[in-house]
Amino acid sequence: MVVEHDLTEDDVDRIFHALADRTRRDVLGRAIGREQSVSALARQYDMSFAAVQKHVAVLERAGLVVKEPRGREQIVHANGPTITQAVALLDQYEQLWIDRANQIATILHTEKE
Amino acid sequence: MVVEHDLTEDDVDRIFHALADRTRRDVLGRAIGREQSVSALARQYDMSFAAVQKHVAVLERAGLVVKEPRGREQIVHANGPTITQAVALLDQYEQLWIDRANQIATILHTEKE
DNA sequence: CTAACCTACAACCATATGGTTGTAGAACAC
DNA sequence: GTGTTCTACAACCATATGGTTGTAGGTTAG
Numbered sequence: 445m446v447v448e449h450d451l452t453e454d455d456v457d458r459i460f461h462a463l464a465d466r467t468r469r470d471v472l473g474r475a476i477g478r479e480q481s482v483s484a485l486a487r488q489y490d491m492s493f494a495a496v497q498k499h500v501a502v503l504e505r506a507g508l509v510v511k512e513p514r515g516r517e518q519i520v521h522a523n524g525p526t527i528t529q530a531v532a533l534l535d536q537y538e539q540l541w542i543d544r545a546n547q548i549a550t551i552l553h554t555e556k557e
Numbered sequence: 558m559v560v561e562h563d564l565t566e567d568d569v570d571r572i573f574h575a576l577a578d579r580t581r582r583d584v585l586g587r588a589i590g591r592e593q594s595v596s597a598l599a600r601q602y603d604m605s606f607a608a609v610q611k612h613v614a615v616l617e618r619a620g621l622v623v624k625e626p627r628g629r630e631q632i633v634h635a636n637g638p639t640i641t642q643a644v645a646l647l648d649q650y651e652q653l654w655i656d657r658a659n660q661i662a663t664i665l666h667t668e669k670e
Numbered sequence: 671c672t673a674a675c676c677t678a679c680a681a682c683c684a685t686a687t688g689g690t691t692g693t694a695g696a697a698c699a700c
Numbered sequence: 701g702t703g704t705t706c707t708a709c710a711a712c713c714a715t716a717t718g719g720t721t722g723t724a725g726g727t728t729a730g
Contacts (some may be wrong), residue, residue: 574687577685578686578687578688582672604688604689605690605691607675607689607690607692608688608689608690609690611687612688615687628696628697628698629697629698630697631698645687
């Protein structure tokens with residue numbers, strides 16, 4: 445299995461910030477469904493091309509998406525590994541929570557004896 | 558199993574925005590590890606009490622944390638279910654990605670025949 | 671070649687964000 | 701009662717964010 449390189453706190457900031465906007469989440473979803481150009485994406489939103497271009501740039505800086513030049517177009521691909529890393533991050537918090545809940549349950553159980 | 562009520566897009570915005578700041582992620586981690594007052598949390602950071610108070614408020618609006626009044630203190634508890642919902646959200650994107658990757662693999666396999 | 675298309679990027683604007691200090695009230699300690 | 705602690709909240713400031721329009725360059729179509 446390939447070792448994923450560790451994310452810096454800045455990386456994590458960028459990932460969650462990128463996901464904290466509904467337009468960007470929608471762009472990511474569409475990019476996962478079908479790779480498409482920035483202008484093809486832009487046509488699907490009620491905002492300027494430049495605005496969508498900026499959203500794509502935010503997703504790109506977060507590593508959630510990759511742009512591949514194709515002639516005059518830039519094809520936007522979703523970047524699976526980063527999504528997986530984001531899931532792993534949240535899983536850590538959930539696991540902390542579960543561990544803590546178990547710990548408390550154990551203490552309660554001990555005190556009952 | 559209890560039905561988790563659906564998150565609005567605003568809810569999701571708030572959750573990811575709350576997670577997009579390292580101080581808030583750290584506060585959440587500490588709150589998971591041990592429930593503590595806002596001032597106890599504030600003492601652990603090199604910023605004003607008011608600043609930490611605002612970060613806790615952001616986590617609270619996102620539902621990641623709950624404040625319980627205890628005398629003159631407000632005890633900050635982590636809220637597990639919201640963390641679980643956040644994981645589920647990201648899992649959806651990851652699953653979309655996996656489904657898409659499988660679909661592409663299938664097409665490639667078909668074309669090879 | 672010329673026109674249309676796709677992208678990049680700058681400039682600008684309103685609002686949000688993350689920090690500060692200061693004021694004020696409620697609860698506890700003595 | 702008095703002073704200290706904990707919290708809430710307002711006001712303020714610098715910067716970031718999400719949107720706009722406009723300009724300019726590279727690519728494709730006719």
